[in-house]
Amino acid sequence: MTIAKALTIAGSDCGGGAGIQADLKSFQERDVFGMSVITVLTAQNTLGVHGVYPQTLEAIGAQIDAIFQDMGTDAVKTGMLFSDEIVHLVVEKLQQYKAKNIVVDPVMIAKGGAPLLQKQAMDTVKSRLLPIATVITPNLPEACEILGLDSINTLEEMKKAAKALRELGPKYVVLKGGHLEGSNEAVDILFDGEEYFYFTAKRIDTIHTHGTGCTFAAAITAELAKGKSVHEAVGTAKQFIQAAIEESLCIGKGIGPTKHSAYRLR
Numbered sequence: 001m002t003i004a005k006a007l008t009i010a011g012s013d014c015g016g017g018a019g020i021q022a023d024l025k026s027f028q029e030r031d032v033f034g035m036s037v038i039t040v041l042t043a044q045n046t047l048g049v050h051g052v053y054p055q056t057l058e059a060i061g062a063q064i065d066a067i068f069q070d071m072g073t074d075a076v077k078t079g080m081l082f083s084d085e086i087v088h089l090v091v092e093k094l095q096q097y098k099a100k101n102i103v104v105d106p107v108m109i110a111k112g113g114a115p116l117l118q119k120q121a122m123d124t125v126k127s128r129l130l131p132i133a134t135v136i137t138p139n140l141p142e143a144c145e146i147l148g149l150d151s152i153n154t155l156e157e158m159k160k161a162a163k164a165l166r167e168l169g170p171k172y173v174v175l176k177g178g179h180l181e182g183s184n185e186a187v188d189i190l191f192d193g194e195e196y197f198y199f200t201a202k203r204i205d206t207i208h209t210h211g212t213g214c215t216f217a218a219a220i221t222a223e224l225a226k227g228k229s230v231h232e233a234v235g236t237a238k239q240f241i242q243a244a245i246e247e248s249l250c251i252g253k254g255i256g257p258t259k260h261s262a263y264r265l266r
């Protein structure tokens with residue numbers, strides 16, 4: 001029996017809504033064998049990030065080696081990488097093992113405002129990580145940070161930003177519009193260097209969106225692992241995250257997680 005394999009290289013969210021935990025749940029939901037490399041442990045719940053504990057470079061490198069020297073993977077997602085040294089290491093290892101279908105979610109700030117990427121790492125993300133990506137999935141604040149923009153406020157500005165992001169080297173850009181204000185739709189734009197594709201869904205009025213970015217990028221990764229095209233993968237991931245947010249969970253006292261099983265159970 002064979003199964004597609006996907007690897008996530010990201011931070012652990014002990015609260016289960018984002019990071020490694022969201023990724024593995026999403027891989028499982030999409031019938032892909034999930035594997036993980038933990039870069040950082042976070043002490044985190046729906047109220048915020050209470051502690052960040054980076055793993056040693058030795059531990060991170062050994063986890064990546066263990067996976068690539070034996071099992072290999074059909075697609076890989078990166079999430080919270082936190083420090084400059086970790087970004088460097090991950091890029092080197094992905095190049096060494098000629099990893100394919102690399103989905104980079106350039107995680108920078110948690111919903112509650114906690115920094116998940118140190119300022120010094122930003123240049124390395126731009127110059128080393130984005131160029132090796134098949135797909136990048138920034139949200140609007142992340143796109144602004146990468147491009148040095150004050151804000152992105154309209155679909156036209158999103159298109160321009162997607163084009164500028166693609167010039168940094170990734171094959172495909174998925175610019176997520178979850179943060180676009182004043183719209184009753186959540187519109188994500190896919191740019192492949194030639195055409196823009198819009199993935200639109202009704203904006204759901206909920207605060208329980210912890211881990212939406214991780215879940216969406218993990219669903220894209222799972223579909224790429226199964227051999228789907230980027231367009232198909234983004235389409236499925238959009239439906240997956242929409243269902244997960246529609247049935248999002250009021251667990252904890254703050255910003256609750258989404259329901260990863262919602263799409264499958266429909």
Ligand SMILES: Nc1ncnc2c1ncn2[C@@H]1O[C@H](COP(=O)(O)OP(=O)(O)OP(=O)(O)O)[C@@H](O)[C@H]1O
Binds near residue numbers: 018110
């Ligand atoms: N309220 C909402 N209703 C419907 N879709 C949403 C909503 N918020 C976000 N989305 C969708 O969820 C996906 C993730 O987008 P978002 O912009 O929230 O990512 P993010 O900010 O990176 O998430 P995270 O906060 O987990 O890092 C996108 O497809 C986006 O359009």
Ligand SMILES: Cc1ncc(COP(=O)(O)O)c(N)n1
Binds near residue numbers: 107116212214
């Ligand atoms: C380990 C980890 N990775 C990513 C996120 C971003 O998710 P969110 O912005 O929804 O908190 C997070 N909070 N924690």
